[in-house]
Amino acid sequence: MTDHLFNLHGDVLASLRRGPKAFARLALAHSESDEPADIDLGHFRDRLVAAGPGDELVALWHRTLTAWDLAEQTDWSDAPARTDARRTDILDRLGFGADLRKALDEAVPVFKEPGATVISKEFTSWYSRDAAAARAFYWNSYEQTLRGKGWSDAAVSSLDEASHAVVERLSDPTRTEAYGSRGLVVGYVQSGKTANFTGVTAKAIDAGYRLVIILGGTLNLLRGQTQRRLDMELIGRENILRGTDPADTDALIGVDYQDDEDWPAKFVSHGGRPSTLGSFDIERLTTRDNDYKSLETGIRALEFDKQDRTQPLYSPDNLHHAAARVMVVKKNSSVLAKLIKDLKKIGPILSEVPTLIIDDESDQASVNTTDPKKWEDGKVARKAINGQITQLLGLLPRAQYVGYTATPFANVFVDPGDEEDIFPRDFLISLPRPTGYMGVQDFHDLESDGTAEETHVRGIYDDTGDRLQEALDAFVLTGALKLYRADRDVPAGPFRHHTMLVHESVQQREHAALALRINSMWHRSAYTGQEGHARLSALLASDFQRFADDGLPTPMSYDDLRPYVSRARQLINSGGEPVIIVNGATERDYEQAELDFDRTPHVWKILVGGTKLSRGFTIEGLTVTYYRRLAQQADTLMQMGRWFGFRPGYRDLVRLYIGREEPMGKKKTVDLYEAFEAICRDEETFRAQLTRYATLVDGKPQITPAQIPPLVSQHLSWLKPAARNKMFNAELVEIRSPGQPIEPAAYPADAAATRRNTERWRPLLNALGSAPVTLTNPSDNTSSLSRNFSALTATISHAELVSLLSALEWDRPELFRPHLTYLAQLDGRLATVDEWLVIVPQLSRSNRTEASILGSVPLSLARRSRQAGKAVFGRISGVEHRTSAQRLINGPGSVDISVSPTTGVMLLYPVVESQNDADTSAAAPHGVADPSKVTMAFTLIPPKSAIDSTRQLLRFQAKDSSHARDVFVTTKSS
Template sequence: MPARSDERRARQSAREPGGASGVGRTPRSESEGKPNLMGDAFDDNYETFKALLDTFPPSEAVKRLEQFGIEQEVVQRIRERHEQDTIRIKELEEPHAVVLGNRDTWYTGPQAKDKCWPGIVEQLLKDGWSQSPAIDDLADSSTRIVSLLNHPKEKSFSTRGLVVGYVQSGKTTNFTSVMAKAADRGYKLFIVLAGIHNGLRRQTQARLVQQLVEQNPAMWSQLTGLDKDFTPQENPASYFGKNNKTHVLCVVKKNAAVLRKLARWLEKASAHLEGCPALIIDDEADQATVATKSINPLILRIMSSLPKCAYVGYTASPFANLLIDPSADNLYPKDFVVNLPKPKGHFGTEVLFGRYALDGEDPEQVDDGHDMIRSIPKDDVPCVRPEKKADVEGFEPFITDTLRDAVEYFWLATAARRVRGAGNQHNTMLIHTSVNTSVHNSFKRPLQHLRDTAARSIEDADYLARLRDLWDEESARVPAEDFGEKKVAFDQLIHELPGVLRGCRVIMDNSSSEDRLDYENGPVVAIAVGGNTLSRGLTLEGLSVSYFVRAVSAYDTLLQMGRWFGFRNGYADLPRIWMTDELAEWFRHLATVETEMRRDINIYMTEDETPLTFAVRLRTHPSLRVTAAAKMRDAITAASSYGGKRVQTHYFHTNADWLRVNNDAARELVAKSVAFATRADERPADGRYVFHEVPHSHVLEFLSSYKFHEKSPENDADLIVGYIRKRVSSAGSLQRWNVAVVGNPRGEGFTFGHGVTVGRNTRARLSVTNPVADFADIKTLMSRRDAGVDLAGDVADLTDDGIMELRRSEFPSTGLLVLYPIDKLSEPTPAKKLRAPLNAEEHVIGVGLVFPKPANEDSTVEKYISANLGNVTIEDEDFSLVDSEEA
């Protein structure tokens, strides 16, 4: 990242004799000539070193430091800090991006004359942001994005980019910073498309006014207000004429009538727009923008009236945006995709729900998530949500035990936050069971009755004992100390509870109600019941408890409804989410999809790819769509190969009949392996047997007999068998397999027969309050080391890449199949707080497969969808147009 202006001034000063850094002057005393290892003296000397780097290579810069009389120990620390800073810049402090062409050169960071960006920094510091890392990271990421825009003095341009953030992660502050830096460089018109609801538009307008307009009021003209969406203004020349030097701000809903008025007004102003660089920020860019018959054409119409226009979409759920047809006149992010780094302290999908290991990861290093998810039994769902449309009219919810626990825990958590007296002053609970407004409204009376009853019972010994049990159980399951917070005892918070109950409001926030969450008029304690108005973009301040049973069908809908994501400063130990186990599994899958998608973007950045030459793959799920069907009409099924990957089972049925089939299949494979292997590596003391070069026909027989759980799309036996057959027939690969048995040397024995007995492994299931009958998710089966169980020598210290590289050298065309006998009880260790006993009816056989990566991969399995790049035309290096499939 280029140096900021203050750093450049420091370096310039360092080059001048007698400058502030002290270069070129003689110390007046011995103590003055010996810089401390820490403090201002060290910082000055470090700035001196950075200044020298503008002229000299690092080795010469070090020599010159020594000539200045700086001690060797200090010089060494300076070198170490420089190396750390260099690594920091190269790694994650800049957001990772996929860029079209060499677009990242014109903007190098803020300058001394800037007004808008320094105003934002000043405001953020007042709001309690730290300079490092919070503001510094924001500065880095927003600079990166602005550098991908066109220079405002270019004659004409039409840029289209996408910024991928996290739900409730500060995307608004990021695009406000991008707008500020673009304004400081000469962009004039700023149009923010702020979702589809008035609440989000108003919230966005307020934020932009606070951080941009109020800091430099003379520099801004506004086309919209807090309570006023766009209405046509008279005399466009007064906004865009050469005599008006102000920046123009317009914050509008993605509403057809509003956008149509804006488009007409801009078309009337066309004579004044040629010299008007415009930046369109599309907040929640996957909502209403993609594949809509009204909004999408209107956005394109607005862009067509602006000769110099940059469109940047912001979203945490970019699935629809990445599936747009790139060859059409549309909003596919053809110029860049930026992946924002996750801010420190952010609660995201992976943090709360855990995820599954991606290929190449050590499953033991992938976290299970925090113990903050509470299970709602399936039998409770009809009590809080109508089962069918015919039941909506006249529906009355029942306060179930889990809903009562959630509400009472919310009151206790609010009281505990008052004891702490720190962090966000607001306290909110979200109840989201249905999209239907009449269902929302039906909750008001029973929730108010629950609150009033609690207020009357606050002196009742039995009631207090139940509250104490609830609080003690929850605070024990999630220790405050794990999050740097201090535990609040029940006897402390009980004194705050009456005030919490008196101040608690029950709010129906939906399109038909007059109630709205208002955080601008003092501290709020509210139980908010709602649907779509609470499910995207809008921040629920101080959200600590969520009760969620809303049925959804697509990734983006599910992710955006997770209003519990975000920052929980001062109460990171207190959030809880009540939901069904099925929903929790969907979120865990979604966390895996998110991580894999972001990894794709980051990898492509280093492989000389652009958004028009690669298509981000999105892993599919048997029960969920990636996005709405209309938004996927241009998507294609992407080919994903098993080559070079590990496949492992982590879902199992627990009934004896199903498990015995797998036990029989495993014993049959071991018998064939003993009979037909060219050699055997037997290490019973280590719980390891490896049979080399078993004919692939026996592996295929096993895969045809072994039962994979139907919920695991990556464990599709037909796809795996088809892949192996294709590799065997087309490339002569995978004709031979190494078959391994891996057990626990300390476990009770499991006998495969033919002299093969190993100890049973322990694989506890993920813990849920109400486990589904006949189902277990163990999440992790193979260790990194097991992927090299058939390799010569010890692979314990090798990385995943190291093991796969060694496999490529030693077994370039041989597959590995590993059998794991798993104890049917499998009690978890005390450290595994989110695990429960497996409790299967029979011992379980887990299977891991490791496929060699061929030189020319053409055998694929279909597990993903992606944008179709087949119709895209790109320019090759001699600038002749060619079809992208041939390029």
């Protein structure tokens, strides 16, 4: 039976590509039906109200309204995207009445989740929605593929918007003057970045980009995963076969994917070769199993035919008839060298080829990690991969570079002034957290009551044992629960893969020992006997039933699950052992059939490994993670968070066993869960700052990527944003020290500068009282220190202190500047400090030299020496003095003095640079100190309350070699 209403609405909505207009008038113009009800909006409303699941008309309107709701830039509405105001504007323009509006809003609620955040230079608009729709062959195929995989309308529309935002900031491929833009797209770990750059690739080649180079990881395993994904979802059967008859089995020998169980059913079909359907073909220069090779056929494949040889390739007459070339290339020096060598042979036409270079995991291998201090004659020395990427960009002047990463800190620290490098000078786009993604909020209770941690996280403490047996039991039990749910037709089932990750060390020898231990534990676990079943039954009751998703089937008793336990055990033990070791230094170490999630029907295994499992590689079906490896760089640690990702049908079964007391150095332990929470806060702070500055003001960007203010922060002092060799260009701009000592030591050695500094302390010196007070350090269980001392004191307002400190001169001002940036914000912007208690300790009488400084009361001079060969002093404050000051900050520490929660403490020392009493006396003849020989040195301890809610401790920015003396950006506080 023909659905006249659906057909009519489809025609009308197809004509509204540029935005909503009066629907009834257009319906009348399009109607060819004799049924007057088809153009009756009341009939449409009744259909909406009565519609059941799967109604095609509702689905059509869901797609359309969601796309209009999410459209970020339109010429038909001033209302913000993703708001009720935008929806109201849409329905007004359609001319719908109150009843129909209500029915539509109920059928298609407004999608209000945030979209991508964009920091961008101003750019010339060339990729309008009309232009995108006019040439959308591959995007339309990709969109339909995503919908066929079950993507929601909101998810597809969000991807459409985010990928459009990338492509419109690339250079117009038909532009006469060559320009290569540089951009960075920031996603979340295991959050679908590949889907975004596949969408970008589809839109870019539709628009005219004819060479796409995707740098796809550092291993064949990773490169092959990316190649297969593109082949399956974008390039398609016809481009893979290149005219080969799919029924001719002899002709198909050697063609990709003949051994792939998803071929050809799950590979997109375009309905014929695209070039015969009015579009153009895609020629693959790499395949699933073959990286780029230096062959004559490869060179010829890179040559582009022109319809009009008198015009350049980028002329529209040539461009839109030429085939696109796509290659997925491993980030390997020898492979890239072959590609560069072949490109050089092609000659001048390279300057005519609109090229897109997508760099997956762009903070790995791509960033230059040479030390600028070792460069000769000011020339940049580059690591191999970074140098080859810059060569590609030089050979291809129309090349656009877009990096993708979940850990962007190393990319942000690239020198913006190096025109040949990969700093994202044109745009930086932060992707939203996708619907259905398990991420930070699911494992860390950043702002809630602890339910996330209770549900998914199982801490490993000294007094709990290593809990490895429990983790192994959880793996078997969750496998059984997946099988139980699959039998009850859970939409996400059947669950093809089921995996456990064990990550304790980076050392390969330790992996072998750990795998042996797990195998032995497996065979002793008695999963076929009473003891094993008793453990599993208890774990089901105490854990998995307690936190089960109410919307998913979970057995009421272990007896109902027991048959599935047997099947799960068999699947995990297939091949004789449950463990696969994933490590090694060569490609051969990764060519394990059981590790190929694409070609293997079922991977139900425990994976033991280290670094090679912590970046790019997707561990399908990951349910239980046992993690105890320490890393001291935030990006490295975050990439190990393989437990983040999409877990449809088994979110409630995911468990993370993580070390809470792991050793680091002498007598020090680290809470890995706390470390992950800290870097999660670092990332959330970074994204929040991007969002703050992304809003246009008077239609113009507030800042450009090269002007990004200090956005990279650090919440734990020992956990750096990136490895040291990725931070040569990082500049520390703020150090926040609530409750912690700040002790600058790089005071000027020049007598004139010392005198000027001392003069600046005059008001404070004059305010010191003449009556000393006694401070004590009562002994307790943590310290044997019980020494008392006397001191002179004064109180100074916070504003006066900051003014004084801002005027001081330093031998190395960059060392104190990050502290001063922090202190200056304690006027209520970051937190509030009202005043400072100044303590000037007096030395014991036996070795005390007293002198007046600029007319002050007599002060006890302290002897200090500078470090050998350096301008900085070795130390400033005495241990007993700092201990007492810290007690005042921490709470009652002195019988004579108390400080409020908004009062800081300063220890102030008149320092004479000397080794003996004679030098000290010489600096103060007749009890009057020479201001040019006395350094007023200090230690500050801000109150513990001197921090904002983010708790971030450090902030960084990148140095710009082309504007070495410029402030990046001046922003008004909000």
